[in-house]
Amino acid sequence: MTDESVPRTSRRRFLTGVALAGAGAGFGGTLLTGCTGTGATGGKRAQTLFVAGFQWAPPTSFNPLNPNGCWPTAEDNMQLLYESLFGFNLLDGKLEPHLATGIAAPDAHTLTVSMQPKAAWHDGKPVTADDVVFTFSLARTHPEVPFASFFQFAKSITATDAHTVTIALDPAHPNPAMVKSLLAANYVLPQHVWAPIAAKNKQISQVPNMTPVGSGPYKLDKHSAAQVSYTRHDGYWGKAVRGKLPAPKYVVHPIFKDNAAGDLAFERGEVDVMQQFTPQIWKMWQDKHEPIGTWYDTAPYQVPGSIPMLVCNTTRKGLSDPRVRRALAYAIDYGRIAKTAMSQYSDPAKSSLILPRGVEQQYFDAQNVAQHGWSYDPAKSRSILENELHARKGSDGVYRLPDGTRLGPWTAQTPTGWSDWQTALQVVAENAKAAGFDVATKFPQAAQTTTAVQNGDFDLACWYVAGVSPASPWQRFRDVLDDRAVPKLGVSAFYNYGRFSNPHVPALIDRAATLTGAAAKAVYGQLDQIFMANAPMIPLMYRPVDFYEFNHGTWTGFPTSRNPSGPPQFRGAGIDWLYDLKPATS
Amino acid sequence: MTRLTPRFHVAAGIVAAVLLFGLLGPLVFRGHALGAVVGGLYDHPSGSAWLGTDNIGHDVFTNLMYGTRTSLTIGLVAGLFATLIGVVVGTLAGYRGGAVEEALMGVTNVILAIPSIVVLILISIALGTRSTLAMAVVLGVTSWPWTARAVRAQAASVRTREHLDVARLSGAGTFSLICYDVVPYMLSYLCMAFVLQVSSAVLNEAALSMLGLGPSGGVSLGIMLHWALAWESVRTGAWWAFVPPTVLLTLLAFALLMLQSSLDEVFNPRLRRFVRRRRTTVAAPPPAVRKAEAA
Numbered sequence: 001m002t003d004e005s006v007p008r009t010s011r012r013r014f015l016t017g018v019a020l021a022g023a024g025a026g027f028g029g030t031l032l033t034g035c036t037g038t039g040a041t042g043g044k045r046a047q048t049l050f051v052a053g054f055q056w057a058p059p060t061s062f063n064p065l066n067p068n069g070c071w072p073t074a075e076d077n078m079q080l081l082y083e084s085l086f087g088f089n090l091l092d093g094k095l096e097p098h099l100a101t102g103i104a105a106p107d108a109h110t111l112t113v114s115m116q117p118k119a120a121w122h123d124g125k126p127v128t129a130d131d132v133v134f135t136f137s138l139a140r141t142h143p144e145v146p147f148a149s150f151f152q153f154a155k156s157i158t159a160t161d162a163h164t165v166t167i168a169l170d171p172a173h174p175n176p177a178m179v180k181s182l183l184a185a186n187y188v189l190p191q192h193v194w195a196p197i198a199a200k201n202k203q204i205s206q207v208p209n210m211t212p213v214g215s216g217p218y219k220l221d222k223h224s225a226a227q228v229s230y231t232r233h234d235g236y237w238g239k240a241v242r243g244k245l246p247a248p249k250y251v252v253h254p255i256f257k258d259n260a261a262g263d264l265a266f267e268r269g270e271v272d273v274m275q276q277f278t279p280q281i282w283k284m285w286q287d288k289h290e291p292i293g294t295w296y297d298t299a300p301y302q303v304p305g306s307i308p309m310l311v312c313n314t315t316r317k318g319l320s321d322p323r324v325r326r327a328l329a330y331a332i333d334y335g336r337i338a339k340t341a342m343s344q345y346s347d348p349a350k351s352s353l354i355l356p357r358g359v360e361q362q363y364f365d366a367q368n369v370a371q372h373g374w375s376y377d378p379a380k381s382r383s384i385l386e387n388e389l390h391a392r393k394g395s396d397g398v399y400r401l402p403d404g405t406r407l408g409p410w411t412a413q414t415p416t417g418w419s420d421w422q423t424a425l426q427v428v429a430e431n432a433k434a435a436g437f438d439v440a441t442k443f444p445q446a447a448q449t450t451t452a453v454q455n456g457d458f459d460l461a462c463w464y465v466a467g468v469s470p471a472s473p474w475q476r477f478r479d480v481l482d483d484r485a486v487p488k489l490g491v492s493a494f495y496n497y498g499r500f501s502n503p504h505v506p507a508l509i510d511r512a513a514t515l516t517g518a519a520a521k522a523v524y525g526q527l528d529q530i531f532m533a534n535a536p537m538i539p540l541m542y543r544p545v546d547f548y549e550f551n552h553g554t555w556t557g558f559p560t561s562r563n564p565s566g567p568p569q570f571r572g573a574g575i576d577w578l579y580d581l582k583p584a585t586s
Numbered sequence: 587m588t589r590l591t592p593r594f595h596v597a598a599g600i601v602a603a604v605l606l607f608g609l610l611g612p613l614v615f616r617g618h619a620l621g622a623v624v625g626g627l628y629d630h631p632s633g634s635a636w637l638g639t640d641n642i643g644h645d646v647f648t649n650l651m652y653g654t655r656t657s658l659t660i661g662l663v664a665g666l667f668a669t670l671i672g673v674v675v676g677t678l679a680g681y682r683g684g685a686v687e688e689a690l691m692g693v694t695n696v697i698l699a700i701p702s703i704v705v706l707i708l709i710s711i712a713l714g715t716r717s718t719l720a721m722a723v724v725l726g727v728t729s730w731p732w733t734a735r736a737v738r739a740q741a742a743s744v745r746t747r748e749h750l751d752v753a754r755l756s757g758a759g760t761f762s763l764i765c766y767d768v769v770p771y772m773l774s775y776l777c778m779a780f781v782l783q784v785s786s787a788v789l790n791e792a793a794l795s796m797l798g799l800g801p802s803g804g805v806s807l808g809i810m811l812h813w814a815l816a817w818e819s820v821r822t823g824a825w826w827a828f829v830p831p832t833v834l835l836t837l838l839a840f841a842l843l844m845l846q847s848s849l850d851e852v853f854n855p856r857l858r859r860f861v862r863r864r865r866t867t868v869a870a871p872p873p874a875v876r877k878a879e880a881a
Contacts, residue, residue: 260818267821279641280627280822287823340627340642411715416798419816423642429803430621440803442715 046583049248049555051078052262053275053547054570055255058225063209064187065138065145070228071253073212075146075186078570080218080230080251082187085113085132086180087573090305090468090545091564093359095180096573099127099188099215103180108514109171111179115163120237121190122213127237129159134191136182142204147186153178175513181471184572188215217246217575227254246578248555259419267292269553275546275570277420279343291553295568296561299344303568304357305545306467307349307476308421309537310412310428314498315489316459318405323389325535329374330381331435332428332538341423342541349539351375352528353480354473357542363473363521365528372532381435391436399436408438410459415446421462424540428460454492456499463497465537467545474512477527480537481505500536546570555581594848600841604834608654618645620652620805628817628824638826640810641817649805650830656806657788657835660722664787667726669780672733673769679734680741681760681768691738698731706790710799718801721794725787733779740772747771774853778846785842792835807831 054077059070064082072078079087079098086095086103095103101114119127136157139150150157153175155168167179193213194204201207212220217238218230229252232245239245254271256262263278265271267290281301284292294301312319312328319325334348350356351373354364374380385391391399391407399407412428414421425441432439439460444452452458466475479495482505486496493499505527512523548568550558557580559566566577617634618624625639632638637646679690709724710716716724744750745768753767769776788807794800795808796815810831814820819827851857 260815260821263818263821279817283822336623336643343627417816419813422816426642430623440715442802443798444714445711 044250046554046585047249049251049273049578049581050265050271051251051253051273051570052256052266052271053259054078055228055253056258058255059223059228061208061210062212062220063205063207064189065142065205065207067146067205069209070223072570073187073209076184076571079187079216079572079575081212081216081220082189082214083216084184084187084572085115086184087575088181088184088470088571089567089573090303090359090569091567093470094573095184095470096576098575099132100183103183105176109169109174111167111169111176112160113165113167113183115165116237116241117163118237118240119215121193121215122219122233123190125190125192126162127188127190127215128162129165130162131191132165132188133157133159134195135186135189138189138198138204141198142202144203144205147182150179150182153182173510173513175471175474177471177474177513181469181475184470190215217578218251221250225255227252229253242579244579246575247557247581247583248578266549266551269551271551272553272555273548273550273558275548277343277345277547278549281343281549290551292549292551293558293560294549295559300338300346300542302345302544302547304346304355304542305569306464306543307353307355307539308424308462308464308541308543309480310425310540311453311458311461311463311498311537312535313456313459313461314500314536315456316410318401318407319410319459321389321401322534323384324401324407325538326374326533327381327384327389327435328432328437329535329538330377330384331431331437332540333376333431334540335376337424337427337541341420341427342543343420345547346541346543348376349541351532351535351539353476353531353539354524354528355468355542359468360473362517363524365521365525368525368528369532372529374532374535378431378435385436393436396438397433397436398438406438407436410437410439411442412439412460412462413442413444413449413452413458414462415449416443417446418462420541425460425462428462428540451492453497454494456489456493456497458497461497462540465495467543473524474509477512477524477531478509481527481531482509496536498536500534502530502534504530544568546574552584554584556584557581591848591851593844594852597841597844597848600837601845604654604838604841605658607651607834608658611651612648612655615647615651618648620644620648622648628819628822628827631826637830638824640827641813641819646810646826646830649810650807650834653805653807653810653831654834654838656718656801656804657791657808657838659718660725660791660801660806661784661788661838663719663722664725664729664791665780665784667723668730668783668787669733669776671727671730672779672783673737673772673776675730676734676737677741677764677768677772680738680743681745681764683742683745687738687742691735694731694734698735702728703790703793706794707797707799710794715802716800718804721791721801722787725790725794729783729786729790733783736775736779737772740775741768744768744771774849778849778853781842781846781849785839785846788835788842789839807835811835 054071061069062073063069064073067074072080073082083098085098085100087098089096099116099119101116104112106112115129121127136150138145139148153170155170157165157167160166169176190213197207198204217233217236219233221229221231229250232249236245259276262274262276266274267284281294284290295303312325314320338346338348350369352369354360356364385399389401391401393399412425414425422443429439429441453461453463465479466472469475481500483496483501484506486493486499508523508527512520515523546569552558559577565580567573621644623643624635624645625643627641629635629639635645640646640649675690675694679687705728713720750763750767753763791806792808795806796812798812800806800809811828814828
């Protein structure tokens, strides 16, 4: 037998075979992926709404009392499974009836909530006033719940009858807006399910609650490391109230590795609506002509709902002087932050704690801001440092105060991966260096930054304060200015992280809590003046409460500024637009 | 006299070009200072910004020059550290043998068993603020073990050579023996190990920086890629944000590896391909000639 008689594999043939096998495996893999991903719903795609941007890890808890509960069961999220009494609408500031039909204030110290008489849990039992009382009373027995501060504002909560809840406000510090905010943001739990759990578990937030019983229009279907899916509950009590059910039969949230993966899926139409920071989203429709939209079709594309702050630690030497903080505020280029760090999703931030657009606009005083506030003006920053503070610039380009205090080295920190805030701090650091401050950025893990900020162990940090809610802008003023109930350095604070203190603030804050309309605007104006004179925090940009982006390849009817059939949000009243969607194919 | 191969010339040329770009580039191209704002988010390449702008409005070309400089600095310092530690540990183990060898190689093997990227990530997180030098040291102290192992084998071989007996008889001490009679005989290998260490340090720095754990407050090729990924430049079509640093990293790593293998050919006669090919040609004339001869 000669060598030629044996079939031999040449190198070329071998490589061709490997390439073919690889291509085959890739093709097969794609088919399989298709079957387990979007294809899992098969012909159901037209009935399924794919949502992204909320859940980034495999679900381990569906407990509404756990801040890390799977979407949407954690506090103040889309009311698919659990519902709250009201849904806050960020466009008009109104509380829409959900489990409640309305709220009344018979006197200055009492609130009365009327319940939907036909509301029912998924297991058929009625939703009653006792469920509401049980839920909010957990703040007394289990102080780790998200609404632990409820009894700071309410004296008591009682069921007057099966469908009426009466809340007595704290007579010393009545604050109906904060109570309404907590009622709107927190889900009502079924007492018959949770009373035994509460009796048995001290740490109620750690109960996984993997078979959740809610009152909302969807029930939990399946969950895995790749996605979590909900199926419409066709016996939903709200059908009789709204006259219809939400349009999608299924709601699925795929769990992506990161923003980039979610954005790609969204661009390809595998996600219908999402809450993600997506740089230059307009390119998706302008350059690529994808059926994608946002609330506004021009800048800023999103409705502002919160003000990320540069928090100054007022206990740090140098930063303790309000003139130094104001000099820093004048040095920051807010237009550049809006254009680059926020990808044009923000107007340049103004020096006020009140949002100039939307529901808070009624309180915004442009003249006050122009007179007492700051804007990007490096010359003014230099003037404050040299003429007011008599600071001298050293050979290293950094100013020193007359007592020898050097303006730095300070770090400006925010968690790694929060790319828009990281970029904003890079701009801050560059601007500050140019103005004679020694500021460097630092991007630790989120848990590290959270601890540092809450304990006051930082120089400068980009962090959040209260967004738009039934209690804004009051809650934001408290978060920035009020030092009552703020612990000393080293102990976790939940607002006023920079430990700012001003003797005039408490009385004004308490007064503002009881006022509305023009009277409230006047007090907020005084508080804003204190803020602008002291700059304990520096507004860096505006951000929506939820980024709102939709792809109308499969579903149409998403609300926009031209067709405002619902608010551009997922939480609270955001559930409204789910009822108005229509399959694109029909 | 050993002839340098064309591969060596190509590799050395690329490495020299990248070195010149990183070290002298900022002195030659002075259009924009590092950190100067020349535009907005991912502006297209233009006459004022040849490679466009990055996500924060900085000139990508300027970043590229300074980024190359940082990556090279980290690579060279880390390479030096790793080679130095590897040589000290490996030579001591190989020359002394016995318990010292067992102990040093035991430690080396344990460190080799731990994935260095995990150690790198943990150290980088723990450091918080990381200077360029700190990054280089961290990369250096986590990548010496394989050099130590290889050097040990070389040193153990050199140890048995006769010239060491002569040196010992002349009264040379251990330190003198190692410095003058062992290490110089391994220099060719050490040179190649250093080149490999530089290459792997440059790539490791890029990997760490892409994870957001690069040097603080500066720019490197890895940091440029990190921001390009974070700001989704691939999706938005801003090729100028990720292609230039990728090309430079690839070029540098490729050229260093090629330099190493061509140096290997120079130092190791058995690997000299051109010599082997020439010998083969002489030994086996083409079949056509043989046929003609037979006819």
